[in-house]
Ligand SMILES: Nc1ncnc2c1ncn2[C@@H]1O[C@H](COP(=O)(O)OP(=O)(O)OP(=O)(O)O)[C@@H](O)[C@H]1O
């Protein structure tokens with residue numbers, strides 16, 4: 001399967017994009033893809049649908065689903081590609097993404113099967129509403145309709161690649177640090193502004209971690225264009241160093257954060273000075289007024305700068321509202337009030353930025369655990385080299401007590417390593433030659449020589465830090481709600497503040513009082529607290545999770561995980577250790593043990609399945625010669641087939657031999673072993689049944705306790721989905737205390753099972769990310785274990801338990817629930833206080849100064865409430881002693 005290979009098929013610079021015309025006015029949806037549809041009843045596409053049905057949402061954004069290909073067909077050879085929607089969909093609407101495919105091998109006729117596989121995988125993906133497929137001469141296309149709030153284009157591309165589809169390299173995503181965001185509504189401004197650019201698939205801002213993630217079509221738009229647009233909006237973008245959560249000059253560059261506090265202090269001093277001058281001296285009123293004006297200028301420095309910026313773009317944001325309010329007060333002679341407002345606004349924001357910095361630093365500190373230099377063996381010497389310059393394949397030396405500088409494999413030496421940086425576990429893990437070590441972990445005992453396998457920027461730790469820093473950009477329902485509300489609130493408040501005093505004056509209120517009330521209203525209703533209410537919670541929660549060894553890839557997964565009431569578990573590698581051992585060799589009449597095991601091992605040596613390893617190991621241990629096999633064919637969920645010499649060998653469960661007469665003694669043996677809880681493999685060579693092998697895996701220590709804890713915490717349904725035989729599955733499910741076991745399931749059945757469970761509740765699927773990626777993608781939340789050791793787990797899942805420790809699952813769940821609760825509390829606090837203040841302001845029951853204090857107070861309160869989550873740690877799980885062997889051996 002070739003995501004890697006795929007890149008070679010990408011069209012080069014010479015390849016002109018023939019869909020460049022404005023898709024927007026051209027959705028001639030009449031190519032009648034109805035007749036070419038391969039998908040099932042869910043498809044509502046007629047032949048000349050005018051977008052009135054299933055497609056309707058796609059055409060809210062119209063061009064996204066441009067099914068008119070006539071203009072493109074003369075253009076060959078055609079590259080594989082996914083065509084992006086021509087412009088942004090409306091919020092909550094769907095988006096369509098189009099994947100143009102040409103046969104992997106020109107002239108290959110098996111396309112239909114390949115497409116069906118692709119289509120099945122995509123349709124099973126959460127967030128995908130519809131997939132349709134059509135083929136023309138030499139060119140086929142898949143149109144994917146999806147909900148951008150549930151799944152991102154990149155995730156769909158990854159899912160497509162997993163089926164062997166070749167996805168063009170032109171679709172990329174890029175992350176930047178955003179500089180110049182003074183308040184949370186900047187996120188909305190940037191997202192809307194960039195989202196309008198042609199070629200931008202999605203633009204998402206993580207306000208708290210100051211990041212912007214853009215998915216874009218590199219043929220339609222360049223990074224420079226995006227940067228230029230952001231600049232036009234008033235924000236500077238900066239490409240981050242990998243593995244760093246903070247901007248390299250976040251704490252020094254420009255007029256930013258460094259100046260914030262000093263200016264606020266100056267403003268406060270001037271504010272008090274003005275008051276003292278007015279109160280206790282006989283100086284003309286002009287003097288304190290001037291002092292207060294200066295106080296306004298200093299305290300409101302950033303606000304004024306921001307509002308001038310937005311004024312030029314005819315935008316209204318929080319800063320504008322505050323500055324207008326302050327000026328309004330000043331104009332009426334209430335200089336003290338005006339200065340007090342801007343001083344508190346400045347102070348509130350400076351404090352907010354400081355507090356959020358704490359959360360950012362706690363992510364940054366993970367990355368900071370990576371040493372800056374490595375001791376590299378070069379020639380006969382060991383030299384210190386900056387980690388960025390060390391290449392793959394070089395050998396580094398790690399002394400006891402040192403942190404490992406780069407990811408690699410131990411070539412010499414034994415030791416134990418404390419891997420808390422990655423897995424959150426402080427107990428050292430023993431390691432020997434051949435084992436993997438990670439940058440950032442501590443070598444506790446012996447001297448190690450490590451072969452570097454990843455560049456510093458690609459290390460697991462660097463990737464985790466990046467993913468955590470970007471997590472906030474994948475927004476969940478609460479995050480979206482806050483943002484949407486805030487986007488509508490600001491303009492409404494402005495209008496209200498204009499209309500309100502006019503009404504008051506018409507009703508006979510004195511002009512001055514009317515305006516002061518309007519100012520109070522402006523302050524009361526500006527959505528500062530709302531804007532920071534969810535970012536503070538999400539950033540803190542993902543940071544706390546990361547420190548506990550759980551990578552949460554998006555704020556949305558916190559919210560989804562909090563809602564989960566059913567969990568599906570994969571068996572092998574999840575509930576069991578994933579290292580089955582051969583327990584029984586049952587040769588048929590007249591067959592030797594050597595022949596049975598040797599034949600099986602010849603074939604299994606070609607397979608990477610855990611069961612295969614057990615067979616190969618057992619043969620090697622028994623000193624059994626296994627001639628090399630060839631021409632491996634894996635039959636998913638059933639077994640494998642290969643050639644040994646000239647003979648065809650089949651190894652697998654009974655399903656592999658379905659429809660063929662299996663000798664009675666073989667099936668009796670299978671029965672007997674399964675009865676004893678073993679996984680069986682029938683071996684047949686050149687049509688002759690050689691016998692049966694029985695093997696068993698070990699339960700994961702603590703699995704039972706974890707399942708119990710999950711149930712206690714309110715998970716209503718726990719189900720095992722297994723490819724193994726029903727008896728083994730049931731036995732293991734019973735041992736760990738699951739409600740149900742479903743087996744034997746083919747990989748596609750696991751997806752169906754997850755979807756079915758999803759109709760009754762909200763499902764998390766827990767697996768290893770290797771064989772069960774489609775099931776993980778189908779669940780509301782896909783959780784993979786063992787992220788540190790497996791790229792598949794790290795890349796495919798939504799939530800990754802970095803260690804192989806199931807007990808992190810209840811931790812993740814608990815954290816997600818708390819984070820969601822905090823988000824909701826914050827929404828209530830921010831909306832509640834705003835609401836009360838608005839009413840008070842309308843009825844003239846509050847002074848400006850009180851409104852300002854409460855307003856800034858509520859902002860700081862939601863920030864503090866969010867930061868509480870930073871302190872959550874995984875509970876030390878008492879690993880209760882449990883039976884670890886799940887089967888009784890059976891005499892061969
Ligand atoms: N390499 C193989 N050799 C022999 N049998 C195999 C092989 N691969 C799969 N099988 C058979 O197919 C069954 C299902 O395999 P599959 O990979 O779908 O599930 P699994 O990963 O073993 O178990 P689970 O789904 O519970 O994690 C196995 O139990 C085995 O009987």
Ligand SMILES: [Zn+2]
Nearest residue numbers: 055065096143
């Ligand atoms: Zn369509």
